[in-house]
Amino acid sequence: MDVLRHPRFLARALVLLFAGLLLAGCGGGVKGKGYLFTRDSQALRLNDEATLHQGHKELEFSPTPSFFGTLRLKDERDDVSIDVPRSAYGKRSFFIDGREAGLNYDIQARWREERELQTERDRQESCTAPGYCTRTVSVLNCDGKRYLSGTERYGDHLDDQNCRREQVTRTDYFRDCPGSRPVRERYQVYRLLVNLSFTDPVHKGSPAAEFDGESRLRDRFLERLSEGACRVN
Structure with missing residues (x-):
C-alpha cells in the first residue's frame, strides 16, 4: 500500500x-x-x-x-x-x-x-415496576428477630450491637422489580x-x-x- x-x-x-x-x-x-x-x-x-x-x-x-x-x-x-x-x-x-x-x-x-x-425497529428495554419478584435483600438479625431493609424497625435497630446484618434471598412484593417493556426505535x-x-x-x-x-x-x-x-x- x-x-x-x-x-x-x-x-x-x-x-x-x-x-x-x-x-x-x-x-x-x-x-x-x-x-x-x-x-x-x-x-x-x-x-x-x-x-x-x-x-x-x-x-x-x-x-x-x-x-x-x-x-x-x-x-x-x-x-x-x-x-x-x-x-x-x-x-x-x-x-x-x-x-x-x-x-x-x-x-x-x-x-x-x-x-x-x-x-423502525422493535426491541425490549429494561425497566423496573412494582410486583412480586425474587431478589437479595438486607435484613437485621437481632437475637432471632429479623427486620427487613426499608422498614421502620430496620432503621431503629441499625445501631443495635446485638444485631447483625445479613443478605438473604426473598420472594416478595417490591416497588422496583426488574422488568422489560417494548419500545420502537x-x-x-x-x-x-x-x-x-x-x-x-x-x-x-x-x-x-x-x-x-x-x-x-x-x-x-x-x-x-x-x-x-x-x-x-
Missing part, C-alpha cells in the same frame, strides 16, 4: 495519533465507492511514492474525526492513504494543502447527505455523496482529477417510542 508521508506532516500526524488513541480515537470511518476521472485519462502522480489511475475506486474517509482522519482510495492497482489533520476540516468538507502534505496536488473534499426512507437511512478534486497548487485552474462517489447506506438514530407498560419479568 502506498502511504503518503511528508516529514512535517508525519510528525504532526503522529502527535495527533497518540493523542487520539489515549483519549478517544479517530472517530467513525465511512466506506463507499466511486469513479476517479483524470485529465486526458492520464495517471495522477501525487508524489514519488503514490500514483492514482483513472477508474473505479473503493473509498474510505473520516467525515467527523475526533483528532485526525484518513482519506483512502484503492482498487486492484492502486492503494493510496493520506492523513487528514483535524484542522483541515470544515463544514462537510476538508482541504489538504499539497505542499504542506508533500503532495503535487491540493485535495478538496466535499460531501452531502442524501436521505432515504426512515426505518426510529432511524433515518442515508448515504453520503462525496466529491474529491485534485488541483495544482501553483497553477490552480481546473482540477487535474475528480472523484465522484457515494458511501454505503448508513442510519442515524432519531427517537425511541414506548409501546407499552413495564412488565415484571
Whole structure:
C-alpha cells in the first residue's frame, strides 16, 4: 500500500495519533465507492511514492474525526492513504494543502447527505415496576428477630450491637422489580455523496482529477417510542 508521508506532516500526524488513541480515537470511518476521472485519462502522480489511475475506486474517509482522519482510495492497482489533520476540516468538507502534505496536488473534499426512507425497529428495554419478584435483600438479625431493609424497625435497630446484618434471598412484593417493556426505535437511512478534486497548487485552474462517489447506506438514530407498560419479568 502506498502511504503518503511528508516529514512535517508525519510528525504532526503522529502527535495527533497518540493523542487520539489515549483519549478517544479517530472517530467513525465511512466506506463507499466511486469513479476517479483524470485529465486526458492520464495517471495522477501525487508524489514519488503514490500514483492514482483513472477508474473505479473503493473509498474510505473520516467525515467527523475526533483528532485526525484518513482519506483512502484503492482498487486492484492502486492503494493510496493520506492523513487528514483535524484542522483541515470544515463544514462537510476538508482541504489538504499539497505542499504542506508533500503532495503535487491540493485535495478538496466535499460531501452531502442524501436521505432515504426512515426505518423502525422493535426491541425490549429494561425497566423496573412494582410486583412480586425474587431478589437479595438486607435484613437485621437481632437475637432471632429479623427486620427487613426499608422498614421502620430496620432503621431503629441499625445501631443495635446485638444485631447483625445479613443478605438473604426473598420472594416478595417490591416497588422496583426488574422488568422489560417494548419500545420502537426510529432511524433515518442515508448515504453520503462525496466529491474529491485534485488541483495544482501553483497553477490552480481546473482540477487535474475528480472523484465522484457515494458511501454505503448508513442510519442515524432519531427517537425511541414506548409501546407499552413495564412488565415484571
